[in-house]
Amino acid sequence: MTSETITAAASGTWKLGDLTVNRLGFGAMRLTGSAAFDLGTPSDRERSIGVLRRALELGVNHIDTAAFYFSSLRSANELINRALAPYPDDLVIVTKVGPGRDPSGKWLPWATPEQLRGQVEENLRQLGRDHLDVVNLRLNGPGSLAEHFGALAELRDAGLVRHLGISNVGPAHLAEAQAIAPVVCVQNRYGLETGRADSDEVLRACGEQGIAFVPFFAIAGEAGAFGASSNDGDDGQGSEVLAVARAHGATEAQVRLAWTLHQGPHVLAIPGTGNPDHLVENVAAGALRLSADELARLGSVHDG
Numbered sequence: 001m002t003s004e005t006i007t008a009a010a011s012g013t014w015k016l017g018d019l020t021v022n023r024l025g026f027g028a029m030r031l032t033g034s035a036a037f038d039l040g041t042p043s044d045r046e047r048s049i050g051v052l053r054r055a056l057e058l059g060v061n062h063i064d065t066a067a068f069y070f071s072s073l074r075s076a077n078e079l080i081n082r083a084l085a086p087y088p089d090d091l092v093i094v095t096k097v098g099p100g101r102d103p104s105g106k107w108l109p110w111a112t113p114e115q116l117r118g119q120v121e122e123n124l125r126q127l128g129r130d131h132l133d134v135v136n137l138r139l140n141g142p143g144s145l146a147e148h149f150g151a152l153a154e155l156r157d158a159g160l161v162r163h164l165g166i167s168n169v170g171p172a173h174l175a176e177a178q179a180i181a182p183v184v185c186v187q188n189r190y191g192l193e194t195g196r197a198d199s200d201e202v203l204r205a206c207g208e209q210g211i212a213f214v215p216f217f218a219i220a221g222e223a224g225a226f227g228a229s230s231n232d233g234d235d236g237q238g239s240e241v242l243a244v245a246r247a248h249g250a251t252e253a254q255v256r257l258a259w260t261l262h263q264g265p266h267v268l269a270i271p272g273t274g275n276p277d278h279l280v281e282n283v284a285a286g287a288l289r290l291s292a293d294e295l296a297r298l299g300s301v302h303d304g
């Protein structure tokens with residue numbers, strides 16, 4: 001399934017607050033270098049810009065990014081700005097705050113509530129916008145999010161941010177955040193072989209309340225954190241995925257994406273790639289429909 005005629009519209013739509021997006025979106029973390037946070041090998045600038053422009057041509061209107069997605073010479077936000085500004089009205093750019101890296105790339109301590117305004121402004125500068133469509137508060141542990149989310153709610157009230165989301169959270173965080181301000185999306189690690197035990201409950205809670213659930217690492221699983229290309233399919237789990245893929249003339253990456261989209265109409269996909277061929281393949285996965293039998297077979301693949 002590599003047809004360039006399949007667009008992201010084939011995946012259907014969902015709303016992030018008042019903003020409608022195609023369920024098949026794009027993650028910008030892979031645009032800057034050979035590995036997600038690799039300072040040594042910057043990406044080819046024109047290739048990354050080409051991937052972003054092609055994504056929009058293919059109907060993608062939901063891009064996930066962060067100011068801390070950068071390599072020595074490339075920043076995801078600046079690539080997005082260079083490739084896509086002036087931005088089309090229907091493009092929704094989602095960014096995240098909480099984590100940060102210093103100019104040398106070293107991780108900083110998690111932001112204090114007071115530092116979140118600076119992180120929002122950094123995203124505004126890099127993207128060249130005067131407000132951000134959606135900002136996710138990315139947590140780094142199980143503690144309360146109240147002070148941080150309260151600080152973001154103030155920025156929302158001030159008009160710097162249109163909608164808020166949360167990331168790396170459990171159901172209690174969702175309820176805690178909703179007591180402070182509306183939540184339009186939850187972004188957690190989740191895929192066929194990753195994060196299911198941790199996130200099944202919050203995925204369900206989001207579905208019940210019409211909140212988007214946006215998985216990351218849906219293709220690469222845990223390997224995604226360290227820059228590997230994809231799951232290789234030569235183990236017991238991979239062979240089930242491979243069999244389903246072969247039956248559809250699809251790739252395993254496409255089956256993994258399709259599986260996540262089948263977890264509910266509120267589940268969005270943000271596959272990350274710097275490869276134009278992978279982009280086309282990932283968008284086409286939005287048209288891949290799996291049978292109940294295939295979903296049952298894949299569902300028994302265990303959470304690694």
Ligand SMILES: NC(=O)c1ccc[n+]([C@@H]2O[C@H](COP(=O)([O-])OP(=O)(O)OC[C@H]3O[C@@H](n4cnc5c(N)ncnc54)[C@H](OP(=O)(O)O)[C@@H]3O)[C@@H](O)[C@H]2O)c1
Binds near residue numbers: 096
């Ligand atoms: N909230 C958070 O804490 C958080 C954490 C991590 C990521 N994210 C977001 O989620 C997005 C997705 O996560 P991710 O990019 O780490 O993982 P992913 O989408 O699961 O997989 C990306 C990896 O798979 C490869 N890949 C992509 N499409 C492929 C295809 N069709 N065939 C084979 N390999 C393929 C990519 O390499 P190539 O470039 O070679 O295609 C890359 O190594 C990120 O881009 C980022 O925006 C959020």
